[in-house]
Amino acid sequence: xxxxxxxxxxxxxxxxxxxxxxxxxxxxxxxxxxxxxxxxxxxxxxxxxxxxxxxxxxxxxxxxxxxxxxxxxxxxxxxxxxxxxxxxxxxxxxxxxxxxxxxxxxxxxxxxxxxxxxxxxxxxxxxxxxxxxxxxxxxxxxxxxxxxxxxxxxxxxxxxxxxxxxxxxxxxxxxxxxxxxxxxxxxxxxxxxxxxxxxxxxxxxxxxxxxxxxxxxxxxxxxxxxxxxxxxxxxxxxxxxxxxxxxxxxxxxxxxxxxxxxxxxxxxxxxxxxxxxxxxxxxxxxxxxxxxxxxxxxxxxxxxxxxxxxxxxxxxxxxxxxxxxxxxxxxxxxxxxxxxxxxxxxxxxxxxxxxxxxxxxxxxxxxxxxxxxxxxxxxxxxxxxxxxxxxxxxxxxxxxxxxxxxxxxxxxxxxxxxxxxxxxxxxxxxxxxxxxxxx
Numbered sequence: 497x498x499x500x501x502x503x504x505x506x507x508x509x510x511x512x513x514x515x516x517x518x519x520x521x522x523x524x525x526x527x528x529x530x531x532x533x534x535x536x537x538x539x540x541x542x543x544x545x546x547x548x549x550x551x552x553x554x555x556x557x558x559x560x561x562x563x564x565x566x567x568x569x570x571x572x573x574x575x576x577x578x579x580x581x582x583x584x585x586x587x588x589x590x591x592x593x594x595x596x597x598x599x600x601x602x603x604x605x606x607x608x609x610x611x612x613x614x615x616x617x618x619x620x621x622x623x624x625x626x627x628x629x630x631x632x633x634x635x636x637x638x639x640x641x642x643x644x645x646x647x648x649x650x651x652x653x654x655x656x657x658x659x660x661x662x663x664x665x666x667x668x669x670x671x672x673x674x675x676x677x678x679x680x681x682x683x684x685x686x687x688x689x690x691x692x693x694x695x696x697x698x699x700x701x702x703x704x705x706x707x708x709x710x711x712x713x714x715x716x717x718x719x720x721x722x723x724x725x726x727x728x729x730x731x732x733x734x735x736x737x738x739x740x741x742x743x744x745x746x747x748x749x750x751x752x753x754x755x756x757x758x759x760x761x762x763x764x765x766x767x768x769x770x771x772x773x774x775x776x777x778x779x780x781x782x783x784x785x786x787x788x789x790x791x792x793x794x795x796x797x798x799x800x801x802x803x804x805x806x807x808x809x810x811x812x813x814x815x816x817x818x819x820x821x822x823x824x825x826x827x828x829x830x831x832x833x834x835x836x837x838x839x840x841x842x843x844x845x846x847x848x849x850x851x852x853x854x855x856x857x858x859x860x861x862x863x864x865x866x867x868x869x870x871x872x873x874x875x876x877x878x879x880x881x882x883x884x885x886x887x888x889x890x891x892x893x894x895x896x897x898x899x900x901x902x903x904x905x906x907x908x909x910x911x912x913x914x915x916x917x918x919x920x921x922x923x924x925x926x927x928x929x930x931x932x933x934x935x
Contacts, residue, residue: 502883505531505571505595507561507586508578509539511757512600512627514546516575519876521546526880530571533558538760561586569593573883576600579673580680584609587624591616596623596883602681602689603899607907607928607935614900623889624896625875625882628693631894632874634859638843639820639831640698642856647845648824651699654807658691659815659833665793666740666783667754669813670715675789682910683791684708685903688811691818692909693894693902695809698822701802703905706919708912710795714813719784726785727775740783746770755779797909831856907935 504520506513509532520527532543532555544555558564561578565586574595576586584604590597591613603610603626617624630636642648660669669687674680684692696703744751746767756762759773774780793813800806817833827847836842841855860870875894882892890897908919911933927933 501526501528502573502880503528503530503571505529505533505564505574506540506543507533507564507574507576507590508582508600509534509536509543510577510579513575513577514539514542515872516577516598516627516876517543518546519873520879521548523877523880524548529555531556531558531564533561533564535560536760565589565593569595572596573598573879580686581605584613587613588616591620591622591624594622598625598627598879599896600627601693601899602685602906603896603903605681607903607925608931610900610903611925611929614896617889617896621889623883623892625879625892626693626894626896626899627875628690628894628899628902629871629875630690630694631697631871632878633871635831635842635870636694636698638856638858639822639829642829642843642845643698643700643822647827648822648829649826651805651822651824653805654695654699654820654822655810656691656695656807656820657810657812657815657818657832658688659817659819660687660811660813661816662739662813663744663751664754664816665813666715667751667779669791669793670783670786670789671742671779671781672758675786675791677790679788682907684710684795684797684811684909684913685906686791688809689899689902689906691809691811692905693899695799695807696898696902696905699801699805699807701805702901703799703801703921705800705921706797706905706909706912707917708795708797708909709916710792710811710913712790712792714793715783715786715789717785724782724785726782727780742774742780742782743771745774745779792913795909795913797912799905829856911935 504517504527506517517529528551529543529547532540534540537559540557544552544557547555556570574590575598576583576590577600578586580602583599587597587599603613643651668674669683674686677683680686745755758779762770795811797809799809819832819834822829827845829843829845831843835844840853842858843856845854845856878893886892889895904921904925908921908924911924912919924933928935
């Protein structure tokens with residue numbers, strides 16, 4: 497690795513890679529963009545244009561990950577932000593070429609591939625950081641500081657909740673890239689490996705057993721009272737009668753922000769241009785007639801960690817924001833979007849016997865809260881030290897070694913949901929590695 501700036505190559509220049517590259521260029525003293533690859537040329541060009549004007553001519557552009565990785569190593573770190581089902585091959589090739597890697601979550605489409613990448617990184621002595629941005633947020637760091645201070649006493653149990661948001665769920669997990677668990681990864685992996693990682697990190701111990709229930713209850717044809725066209729943009733009914741009408745990408749700014757992540761040029765597109773795009777794209781479909789979607793819109797997991805600590809986790813499309821309650825022998829902690837909106841504070845600690853309530857201050861990150869509560873900025877800000885000064889790969893904030901366990905948890909929860917069994921994680925990982933289980 498070079499002695500001054502860290503050079504970066506973007507592989508798959510969708511919304512996540514562009515976000516990280518743009519933030520990296522706020523620190524041109526630390527980072528330099530040298531290459532970008534995407535099957536949509538304008539996305540790679542956007543990454544190039546984040547570079548200082550006098551360096552853009554030196555950024556090499558490629559039409560695919562394979563084309564970039566067919567060249568000799570051209571950067572210190574490869575940022576891999578391809579779709580979930582295409583993480584394994586480019587990451588494996590990048591490691592073999594000598595790149596260190598910043599890899600978007602999940603690590604791979606299957607657990608077996610994720611574990612193979614973990615072991616390959618260790619074998620080759622490469623550094624692989626996973627984009628678990630929640631670990632970098634002031635919010636979760638404040639919670640972790642409370643736990644580690646001993647103020648709660650011994651942690652006994654917790655309840656955690658991720659409200660995906662109804663429109664976000666329909667956009668990403670019904671109409672979008674992650675609507676099919678076969679084409680991407682199961683919901684508990686695709687969306688909630690963030691949560692599995694943050695719970696593992698907060699509790700400071702490995703998970704041993706899981707059970708789970710969940711299903712697709714709402715976003716199905718059976719929910720419809722009357723038949724209607726699959727293409728929402730062809731409807732003759734007024735916009736607003738159906739809250740999941742795809743035309744809300746045009747009329748509702750909170751919905752349109754999701755469109756910007758999948759439609760190139762959405763920021764400046766006219767209503768007519770968006771309407772035409774919706775007529776042929778999968779985001780213009782009726783959310784109740786997407787026959788390829790199979791992701792559960794609600795799921796609950798019961799978890800047992802080392803030492804007998806237990807907890808529950810709920811994923812639902814019908815809530816928005818993350819909440820967590822942690823119960824210790826001395827006090828309880830309540831935190832998250834619900835408590836921020838309804839008081840008495842975003843994070844509070846209540847002592848059991850005195851009933852004293854302490855509000856925990858959450859510092860504003862240097863880069864502001866934009867992007868996963870400051871996590872996007874925190875990840876990029878830490879990338880330099882993780883790749884340059886941290887003594888070994890396993891000591892990085894979000895190393896692949898640590899992230900692999902959160903993936904074991906998530907895939908085991910999906911196996912528990914499918915089978916109705918209580919899953920022993922050590923045995924589950926062994927069976928996946930041996931080929932006895934196909935995950």
